[in-house]
Structure formats: C-alpha cells, structure tokens
Amino acid sequence: MTTYKDAGVDAALKAELLKSLSGRVQAGRPEVIGGLGGFGGLFRAPTGKEMVLVATTDGVGTKTELARMLDRYEVVGTDVVHQSVNDALAAGAEPLFFLDYFASGVLSPDIFTRVVDAVAAACAANGCALLGGETAEMPGVFAPGAFDIVGFLVGAAEREALLDPAAVRDGDALVGLPSTGLHTNGYSLARLVVSRLAENEGRSMVDALRAPRPLLGGTLGDALLQTHRSYLADVRALRAATEVKAMAHLTGGGWEGNLPRALPAGMGAQVDRGAWTVPPLFRFLAEAGRIADEELWDTWNMGIGMVAVVSDPAAAVRAVPGAVRLGSVERLRAGAARRVRFA
Amino acid sequence: MTTYKDAGVDAALKAELLKSLSGRVQAGRPEVIGGLGGFGGLFRAPTGKEMVLVATTDGVGTKTELARMLDRYEVVGTDVVHQSVNDALAAGAEPLFFLDYFASGVLSPDIFTRVVDAVAAACAANGCALLGGETAEMPGVFAPGAFDIVGFLVGAAEREALLDPAAVRDGDALVGLPSTGLHTNGYSLARLVVSRLAENEGRSMVDALRAPRPLLGGTLGDALLQTHRSYLADVRALRAATEVKAMAHLTGGGWEGNLPRALPAGMGAQVDRGAWTVPPLFRFLAEAGRIADEELWDTWNMGIGMVAVVSDPAAAVRAVPGAVRLGSVERLRAGAARRVRFA
Numbered sequence: 001m002t003t004y005k006d007a008g009v010d011a012a013l014k015a016e017l018l019k020s021l022s023g024r025v026q027a028g029r030p031e032v033i034g035g036l037g038g039f040g041g042l043f044r045a046p047t048g049k050e051m052v053l054v055a056t057t058d059g060v061g062t063k064t065e066l067a068r069m070l071d072r073y074e075v076v077g078t079d080v081v082h083q084s085v086n087d088a089l090a091a092g093a094e095p096l097f098f099l100d101y102f103a104s105g106v107l108s109p110d111i112f113t114r115v116v117d118a119v120a121a122a123c124a125a126n127g128c129a130l131l132g133g134e135t136a137e138m139p140g141v142f143a144p145g146a147f148d149i150v151g152f153l154v155g156a157a158e159r160e161a162l163l164d165p166a167a168v169r170d171g172d173a174l175v176g177l178p179s180t181g182l183h184t185n186g187y188s189l190a191r192l193v194v195s196r197l198a199e200n201e202g203r204s205m206v207d208a209l210r211a212p213r214p215l216l217g218g219t220l221g222d223a224l225l226q227t228h229r230s231y232l233a234d235v236r237a238l239r240a241a242t243e244v245k246a247m248a249h250l251t252g253g254g255w256e257g258n259l260p261r262a263l264p265a266g267m268g269a270q271v272d273r274g275a276w277t278v279p280p281l282f283r284f285l286a287e288a289g290r291i292a293d294e295e296l297w298d299t300w301n302m303g304i305g306m307v308a309v310v311s312d313p314a315a316a317v318r319a320v321p322g323a324v325r326l327g328s329v330e331r332l333r334a335g336a337a338r339r340v341r342f343a
Numbered sequence: 344m345t346t347y348k349d350a351g352v353d354a355a356l357k358a359e360l361l362k363s364l365s366g367r368v369q370a371g372r373p374e375v376i377g378g379l380g381g382f383g384g385l386f387r388a389p390t391g392k393e394m395v396l397v398a399t400t401d402g403v404g405t406k407t408e409l410a411r412m413l414d415r416y417e418v419v420g421t422d423v424v425h426q427s428v429n430d431a432l433a434a435g436a437e438p439l440f441f442l443d444y445f446a447s448g449v450l451s452p453d454i455f456t457r458v459v460d461a462v463a464a465a466c467a468a469n470g471c472a473l474l475g476g477e478t479a480e481m482p483g484v485f486a487p488g489a490f491d492i493v494g495f496l497v498g499a500a501e502r503e504a505l506l507d508p509a510a511v512r513d514g515d516a517l518v519g520l521p522s523t524g525l526h527t528n529g530y531s532l533a534r535l536v537v538s539r540l541a542e543n544e545g546r547s548m549v550d551a552l553r554a555p556r557p558l559l560g561g562t563l564g565d566a567l568l569q570t571h572r573s574y575l576a577d578v579r580a581l582r583a584a585t586e587v588k589a590m591a592h593l594t595g596g597g598w599e600g601n602l603p604r605a606l607p608a609g610m611g612a613q614v615d616r617g618a619w620t621v622p623p624l625f626r627f628l629a630e631a632g633r634i635a636d637e638e639l640w641d642t643w644n645m646g647i648g649m650v651a652v653v654s655d656p657a658a659a660v661r662a663v664p665g666a667v668r669l670g671s672v673e674r675l676r677a678g679a680a681r682r683v684r685f686a
Contacts, residue, residue, distance in 0.1 A: 002539075002632045004642050007531040011596060011641070033395060033502075039433035039592050039604065040397035045388050045499060052376060053396075054383035057442045057477045057495055062484060090382035099400045101444070101493050134493075136402045139531050141489040148484060150444050150477075152400055152495035156388060159376075188350040188482050196345075249382050253354060261382065289345045298354070299347050 008139030010107060017109055018135065021116060029129040031096070041131030043097050043154075050159040054093035056084050058251075059150040060228075062187045068145060069206055070221045073111050077118025079184050080151040082230040083251065085126050086306065088155035089235045090249040090262075092163035095128040095155045103136040104147035115149055126232050128153070165264045167245040173313035174269060174326040177234050179305030181226040181281055185252045186299040190224060193289035215280050223281040231306050234320045241319030242312040250301040257298060259307055260339040268332040268339040269307075276324045279303045297342070351482030353450060360452055361478065364459060372472040374439070384474030386440050386497075393502040397436035399427050401594075402493040403527040403571075408534060411488060412549055413564045416454050420461025422527050423494040425573040426594065428469050429649065431498035432578045433592040433605075435506035438471040438498045446479040447490035458492055469575050471496070508607045510588040516656035517612060517669040520577050522648030524569035524624055528595045529642040533567060536632030558623050566624040574649050577663045584662030585655040593644040600641060602650055603682040611675040611682040612650075619667045622646045640685070 004011055033042035045051075060076045060083070067076045085095050100119050102112055112135065123130040142148070182190060191205075197220075198208035209221035216223050238244055248262035259269050282302050285291065296302065304326070310316045313325045332339060347354055376385035388394075403419045403426070410419045428438050443462050445455055455478065466473040485491070525533060534548075540563075541551035552564035559566050581587055591605035602612050625645050628634065639645065647669070653659045656668045675682060 001635045001638070002532070002535065003635070003638050004529065004532045007535040009531045011600070015596070015600075033505075039430040039590075040399040040436065040498065042434065042505070043396045043398065044502075045390075045394035045396050047390075051388035053386045053388050053440075053497070055386065055440065055442055055474050055495075055497065056383040057444050057475065059444065059446065059477065059479045059481075061479060062481050064481075065483060087382040091385065093383065097396075097398060099398055099495060101400050101402065101495075103402065103491060103493075131398050132400065134400045134402060136404060136491075137531075138402075138405050138407075138491070140408060140534075141405060141486055141491060143484055143486055146484040148446060148479075148481070148491065150446075150493060152398075152442060154396070154398065154497060155383065159387075162376075162385065186347065188352045188480075189345070189347045191483075192345065192350040247382075253358070257354070257358075292344045292346070295344070295346050 009137045028124050032129045046156040051156050052159050054088050054091045054155045056087040057152045058083050060184045063184050066224055072225050073114040074118040075225050075227055076149055077115040078122045079228040080149050081122035082228045083184050084151045084153035085230050086249045089231055090247040092161055093155035093157040097129040097131040097154055098123050099131055099152045100133040101150040105139050105142035107137045163246045165246045165262055168264055168309050170331050172309050172329040175308045175310050175313050175316045176304035176324050176326045177306040178322040179301045180229045183228040193285050197288045215284050237319045238316055242310045242315040245309045248307045250305055254298045254300055255340045256338055266332055268330055270330050270341050270343055271327040273342050275326050352480045371467050375472045389499040394499050395502050397431050397434045397498040399430040400495045401426050405530045406527050409567055415568050416457040417461040418568050418570055419492050420458040421465045422571040423492050424465035425571045426527050427494045427496035428573050429592045432574055433590040435504055436498035436500040440472040440474040440497055441466050442474055442495045443476040444493040448482050448485035450480045506589045508589045508605050511607055511652050511672055513674050515652050515672040518651045518653050518656050518659045519647035519667050519669045520649040521665040522644045523572045526571040536628050540631045558627050580662045581659055585653045585658040588652045591650045593648055597641045597643055598683045599681055609675055610672055613673045613684050613686055614670040616685050618669050
C-alpha cells in the first residue's frame with residue numbers, strides 16, 4: 001500500500017514539530033487572541049485616530065545557501081523578521097504581527113527548529129507577535145538540502161504619522177544609518193564572487209569562506225553572515241529627535257533602486273560618498289569579483305542600510321550612534337537618467 | 344567585469360515585470376492608500392465594534408509541478424488566493440487584503456505574469472485588495488523550472504462574529520460543502536500515483552495525465568488541476584441562513600487533521616460517509632495508487648472542502664447548493680485515538 005510518506009512528505013513529523021514549536025512561541029502582545037491551531041491567527045485591530053495597516057512580504061533570497069554552507073541557520077531566521085520590520089519602519093509604521101513560511105524539499109527538524117526559533121526570538125525582541133506560519137514540504141521543487149524562509153509582517157501607524165515622499169522638499173537633508181553588511185540582498189552575486197575566489201585559490205567554497213582575511217579582520221563567511229540589522233530602536237530615536245519626512249530601506253536594487261522611493265517625482269538625491277567609510281566587505285567583494293562601481297551601488301547598500309529625509313540633520317546625527325549626514329535632496333536635472341547623484 | 348546578471352539574477356527584468364504588473368493590479372478596495380512602490384502596502388484599519396484581524400499564510404505545495412507539466416499556471420494563482428480566503432472564512436472573517444510571494448530559480452516572465460494575473464483576478468473576485476508582493480529569483484535553490492507561489496491574507500471580523508469551537512455542543516449538526524477535487528493538498532502523493540500509473544502504462548507522466556479516463560469523464564490532468572474552490576459566497580449564504588458555531592477548512596491532514604480544529608477538547612465528530620458520493624478522482628487515485636483507506640482520509644478532503652457546525656442543518660442545506668448533512672458532534676469516548684468517527 002502507498003502512503004503519503006512514500007511520496008516524500010512526513011505529515012506526522014511536521015505535526016510533531018509544530019506542536020513542539022507552539023510551546024516556544026510567545027504570543028508576545030496583548031492584542032493576540034487565542035493560541036496556535038486555528039485557521040487564522042487572531043489579533044485585535046488597532047484602535048485610535050485613523051489607524052493605517054502597513055503590510056509587507058519578503059524572503060532572504062539565497063543567503064539561505066550561505067547559511068547552509070556554514071551551518072548558521074539562525075541568521076536567516078533573524079534576518080527575515082528584521083527586514084520586514086525595517087520595511088514597516090520605512091513606511092512610518094511600527095510592527096504588530098508576523099507570519100513565517102518555511103519551505104524545503106525534505107523537512108529537516110534541525111534546520112526548521114533553528115530557523116523558526118530565531119524567527120520567534122527576533123519577533124519578541126522587536127515587539128512583534130508571531131501570529132502564525134506555514135511549513136511546506138515540496139519534494140522535487142527544491143534543490144537537495146535547499147530551503148526558503150519568507151516573512152509577512154503587518155504594522156500600523158496613525159495616518160498622520162505615515163511617512164510620505166510628497167512632504168519632501170528641495171534641499172532637505174539626508175541622513176544614513178549604518179548597515180551590518182549585505183543584509184539580505186545581492187547574495188547570488190556574492191556567492192558567484194566566492195565561488196570564483198575559491199577556484200582561484202584552489203580550495204572549496206567552504207574553505208574560502210572560513211579562511212582568515214586580514215582586510216576583513218576575520219573570515220569572509222562571518223562578514224557575509226552578519227544579521228540584517230533591525231532599525232527599530234534607531235528609527236524611534238530619530239523620530240523623537242527630528243521631523244522625519246520619508247525613509248528608504250536600501251534592499252534589493254541598492255541605492256538607485258531604493259532611495260528614489262523616498263522622494264517625490266522630479267526630485268533626486270545628492271549623496272557624498274566621503275561621508276562614511278564603505279566597509280571592507282564591500283571593497284573585498286568588489287576587488288575579488290572585479291565588479292564595476294555602478295553595479296556595486298545598484299546591488300548592495302555599501303554600508304548604509306536606511307536613509308532618512310529629515311528636517312534637522314544635526315539633531316538626527318546626535319540622536320543615533322553611527323548616523324551620518326549624507327547629502328541632500330535636489331531637483332532632478334532635465335533628462336537625468338538616474339535619481340541618485342554621487343559626489 | 345562581473346555583473347549581478349552573471350550571477351543568474353536579472354534585476355532589470357524583474358523591475359520591468361513589476362512595472363507592467365502595477366498597471367494591471369486593481370487596488371480593489373476603498374481602504375487602500377497610495378499605489379505600489381512603497382516599502383509596505385497601506386490599508387485603512389477596519390473600524391467598528393471590537394474588530395479583530397485574522398491573518399493566514401499558505402502555499403499551494405507541489406500542485407505547482409502539475410501546473411508546470413500541463414502548462415496551466417493560472418490555476419495555482421487562483422488557488423493561492425482561494426485557500427487563504429477559506430482559512431479566513433473558517434475563522435469567521437471576510438478577506439481584506441492579500442500579498443503574494445513568487446519564487447523561482449530563474450524568473451520566467453511568462454510564468455510569473457500568468458500566475459500573478461490569476462492572483463489579481465482572484466483577489467478582485469473575492470473582494471480582496473492585492474496590496475503587495477515579492478518576486479524572488481533564487482538561482483541554485485529551486486530545481487530547474489520549478490517555482491513556488493505563497494499567499495498571505497488578512498481578513499477581519501467583529502469579535503462577536505468570530506467562530507469559536509468553544510461554542511460547539513454535543514449533538515450539534517455538521518454540514519459539508521462540496522470540494523472541486525484535491526484543492527491544494529496531497530499533490531506529492533497524487534504525483535507519485537501518476538508516475539507509477541505512467542510507468543505501468545508504459546508512457547510519460549504528461550501522456551498519462553492527458554489520456555481520457557472513462558471513470559473521470561475526462562483526463563486525470565483536468566481532474567487534478569481543478570481550482571481550489573472559494574467558499575466566500577457559500578459561507579455568506581450559510582451564515583445568513585443559520586447560526587454557524589465553528590468551521591473547518593479540510594486542507595493538509597485531511598479529515599482527522601482539520602475537523603477537530605473546529606471542535607472543543609473532549610468532543611469528536613461522527614460522520615456518515617454515505618451522506619455524499621466521494622468523487623471519481625479520489626476513487627481513481629486510491630485504486631491506481633493502492634492507498635489505504637485511512638491514508639486517503641488523512642490526506643485528502645474526499646469531496647468535502649469545508650465543514651460547518653450549525654444550529655439548523657435543514658436551513659443550511661436549503662441555503663447552499665450541494666451542501667450535505669454529514670453527521671453530528673459527539674462526546675469523545677475515553678481513550679479514543681481519533682476524533683473523527685466514520686459511520
């Protein structure tokens with residue numbers, strides 16, 4: 001007789017894992033109603049003056065492949081929460097609740113538990129309820145050993161607290177918040193660089209990732225597996241210190257792909273690259289991979305993970321450790337092909 | 344020089360696809376604020392007496408593999424919306440907004456467009472705003488040609504309209520709503536059956552799926568690629584006709600895995616299998632795959648996609664075409680290993 005397990009899906013294992021998980025997941029917020037096990041997670045709608053929900057979804061891309069190579073699964077569990085928190089912050093909201101989606105060809109209890117435990121811990125640390133999730137076992141769809149972790153986050157803000165590019169004016173100041181590394185973007189390019197480096201050095205990718213690199217003050221693997229930083233505390237401090245008009249989370253697409261999302265039509269950004277030191281990791285990847293300058297800045301954050309348009313840049317820089325004044329908003333020249341102009 | 348595209352990620356293609364998509368996506372509801380392009384989708388929070396948000400996430404599993412084999416990508420786009428709508432309904436809520444996550448190794452404009460267009464159409468048909476989404480290109484993570492489509496839905500209900508298993512009593516009636524087929528569950532098992540059938544018949548899986556099957560009144564491929572039915576209209580009619588105390592959406596885990604989620608502790612369900620005719624597809628798969636009876640009912644819905652615990656089953660059956668009275672809630676016998684008892 002044929003069973004579901006013969007088809008590569010172990011429903012009993014999945015049920016057992018979810019059961020053990022429910023003991024570790026903390027609801028985390030008083031608005032949560034009931035526990036896991038329902039067909040949807042329940043959360044009391046925010047009340048107040050014209051509340052707006054902000055919803056966002058994202059995965060961590062092929063950073064999962066590096067996590068796998070170096071047995072550091074926790075990192076991507078933290079990342080998937082932090083990146084969504086930052087997207088909510090960029091819209092002007094604070095996080096309310098989160099749901100995760102974990103998919104792989106064959107369910108590994110060890111990997112699943114490590115990733116989802118990190119998701120739960122990051123939710124708790126960011127004041128966000130872990131309201132539900134889904135675990136998919138998809139034989140034949142994923143490459144052997146590969147997995148995907150995706151997050152969905154809902155936040156909220158009063159309508160008048162939402163950030164809006166329409167409020168941005170010519171001459172407004174830009175302030176940047178430092179990143180911890182690549183965060184969760186451009187990992188396919190980084191992996192290509194590592195694989196070529198490994199080939200040149202005549203060793204495996206894992207060995208190339210584990211070798212000490214003087215320029216990095218450590219290994220390439222450690223530098224690449226820094227967690228995507230949550231800007232929750234920084235953004236709170238920033239908004240307490242000065243009016244913030246708009247904000248850009250520098251993710252996939254780098255500077256040109258994201259900074260214009262915080263600007264009104266017809267406006268551009270002038271950014272002084274000398275305002276901060278591009279971290280060694282980016283310089284290392286650029287050299288090892290022979291990557292053109294524009295490609296670098298169109299793919300990675302280059303050391304700045306979040307850019308805010310603020311009224312009082314001096315107050316902003318005082319309020320947030322590591323924050324730097326980057327430049328200012330300017331009117332776009334006629335026919336300008338790009339909206340971010342580096343100076 | 345190395346580019347991101349060398350690494351298998353075509354950021355420009357993705358940006359172009361998203362741009363063409365934004366023209367086709369209808370916001371769909373008056374609560375939506377602004378357009379695509381922000382860091383989060385914005386939606387006015389529901390106001391009213393004690394509103395509760397209901398959040399759910401799910402993928403369509405390896406039904407994507409069959410869609411691929413038969414070039415019927417639209418089906419899984421519709422499915423991913425309908426299954427989430429049904430989860431919200433089972434909690435007692437109606438859908439507000441939806442976000443999709445589409446992932447593949449190499450982004451295919453054709454497949455992406457067909458899936459996401461179907462997502463947009465299904466959202467519109469179910470009165471749900473398509474508020475955002477993410478498109479991930481993950482070289483090396485997916486098997487060649489494979490993809491994943493995941494949905495995230497938020498619905499809402501007044502707190503007193505939420506369904507609650509705690510309200511269910513011994514003797515309450517169970518009413519079932521017909522399914523269109525496997526919906527989105529147990530496709531790995533179905534594919535295993537099809538591959539063995541193809542082997543026995545000495546032909547390819549695609550040919551086995553396309554051959555006419557007298558028992559099915561059509562092809563196996565058509566029967567397997569019916570869309571997951573949305574119960575929105577049926578559940579509205581049901582709740583208008585009778586008090587509904589709780590509801591179970593029969594998804595992964597079949598009857599035993601889902602029906603108890605609509606029951607309080609200590610209660611079970613007595614279900615008369617003679618109340619409806621198990622559709623030919625399930626009988627065909629059971630025979631072709633030599634699948635044991637318990638495994639069938641623990642994996643698939645067997646023709647009933649939603650079960651409601653109602654006060655007035657006669658009114659329920661009159662109100663919804665195809666609805667059948669299944670049996671009733673009963674106190675669990677001491678030591679019972681299962682909570683669904685078929686009679």
